[in-house]
Amino acid sequence: MTAPVRVLIVDDSAIVRQTLSEILSADPGIQVIGTAGNPFIAADRIAEQVPDVITLDIEMPGMDGLTFLQRIMSQHPIPVIICSSLAEDGAQSTLRALEYGAVDIITKPRLGSKQFLEESSVLLCDAVKAAAQAHLRPYVPVRTVEPKLTADAVLARSTGAMLETTEKVVVIGASTGGTEALRSLLEALPGDAPGIVIVQHMPEAFTRAFANRLDSLCRISVKEAESNDTVLRGRALIAPGNHHTLLKRSGARYFVDIKDGPLVCRHRPAVDVLFRSAARYAGANAVAVILTGMGDDGARGMLEMKEAGAATIAQDEATSVVFGMPKEAIKRGAVDTVLPLAAIAGSILNHAR
DSSP: OOOOEEEEEEOSOHHHHHHHHHHHHTSTTEEEEEEESSHHHHHHHHHHSOOSEEEEOSOOSSSOHHHHHHHHHHHSOOOEEEEEOSOGGGHHHHHHHHHHTOOEEEEOOOTTOHHHHHHHHHHHHHHHHHHHTOOOOOOOOOOOOOOOOOGGGTSOOOSOOOOSOOOOEEEEEEOTTHHHHHHHHHHTSOTTOOEEEEEEOOOTTTHHHHHHHHHHHOSSEEEEOOTTOBOOTTEEEEOOTTSEEEEEEETTEEEEEEEOOOOBTTBSSOHHHHHHHHHHHTGGGEEEEEOSOSSOTTHHHHHHHHHTTOEEEEEOTTTOSSOHHHHHHHHTTOOSEEEOHHHHHHHHHHHHO
8 A cells, every 4th residue: 555645734824734734634645744834843843754745835934935945955855835825926936936846836725615625625635646756856047038029528529620721839738847847848949939828737826927937038928828819929828727728710810718617637727628629620730748747637638639630749757747647648649759858849840840
């Protein structure tokens, strides 16, 4: 029998600590070994027993979460999940935490909403289990560039794709470890790269800050997707958190549709929803990429894309923080090519030509 994942909860709110403890302890695959109201108490807890995963609040008295995270990663690397509120003003600090080595973001459970608590319980437990499998990587400072002048619940299966245009479109799915993988991939693309639509599993309020961050680093433009946004050369659209994003087409124009709906493959947005829509509306004109992440989201949709004639690429195990999503797509026979992260941009461009 597999040993449970041992978790240390670090948050200055006693209510949050209690709620997280109850949610995590209800999962037989997880054991909460302690809680801490600040980083100093957390350091004492770690000295007593090293956890497999830490959930960490960013804003705390005495020592902020970012400073504590940097000390953990430099002295004794442990998978860390940032537990954050939905406030957008804290999104930049949370994104910096991902750059410093945190493996994921979760939203603090919001009391008083039964649906939110049920869904956040699923996402929280999945995130902890994914973090426990993560291959931690050293922090690499980011560079800057000059400013630029089952998806049936959301979309029914199609009988065929429309192929009246030859314009290529790229769809990308990622989860745990995906924020830094996406940064690396998009930074490598030229300013005239084909249009891109991305699903990264990330809570709402953070996807816009994430898109803005990538926009400041990449030669292509990057923005959080809004309904009816056109998919254009030189631009990537990031699915907004807590909403499914579909690729659609009118004549020769590709655009995105933002929809509510249930969790699909335990996520919203779901990669499967995006990939299924790309199979229907782009078919052989699409290139699909599945990156690091826990679970099997995207595997079914990628198989549908391959059957519709799309080119399909998966990140390899050696460069994935968690090899779950690429592995499941490969297992289903949905992947044409398995590549290290650094080679994926070149492959996209070759297919786009």
